[in-house]
Amino acid sequence: VNKVDDNDKVVTGKAEANSTVTVNIGKKRIGYAKASSKGSFSVSIPVQKAGTTLNVTAKDSAGNVSKLTYITVVKADVTPPNKPAVNKVDDNDKVVTGKAEANSTVTVNIGKNRIGYAKANSKGLFSVSIPIQKKGTKLNVTAKDASNNVSKVTYVTVVKH
Template structure:
């Protein structure tokens, strides 16, 4: 009975804005003037919410997939249940490398971020794509292109982040 009463008195878990692998601050909203605790692995970051319940707590930049456990303790000493937040990937992959392409080439090969989707374009037209293997190697099947044609190759990671394009001219 007492346990049920405590759960009724405990504040709801804080609302937390998106946290990415570029973030160095965790922002959100909770009860006014609460003590917010963020547990990341073995480290705990603490901060307070303002009179409107808003909080900003500085953290170190984290790897995508890291779990944050966020709670708030209100002015009466009651602590909320944990809100689990997972760090999302917002960093694009490096541009892929592209091996030499000739006017007789039927494939484009090179290296990209492991498991990324590699896409080749001539202008805005997609001419082929392939998934890089666990080592980053990829092979895209294409129809041969004329000498001098510019082919742009990009890598897209599992989170949808796209690299800068690598532009290669088809050699004779």
């Protein structure tokens, strides 16, 4: 069973192919669904509070029920990353570099048009490939974390080299 947070409306994971996966709180069923032929499942549930313990079982076509898998609902990450620190960009540069939240996805846009993106490394360093831009072009750079929280925008104006 994959992680479940207090915003989730589905429980996902892998079980025996074509088995019926049931999600309970105690003995109360809150959702069930059939696993695919490859064993992946997605069970719709009502949103649960952080700290709630769910128990999940799979039942095969012969009626055999698996052992329980327990999973505790965690608090969702709703904190956006800090805005990225972006190094100077000149009209010869083919990359935008800087520092952002570790492992976040850094996106470089002109207006609403994305011109490049890359993942920051475990130290937060990033290098986004972009087409060469004219002096005076205003770039906007954001970082998005694994929970899809997006930072405030860092604006950078391309300078003459």
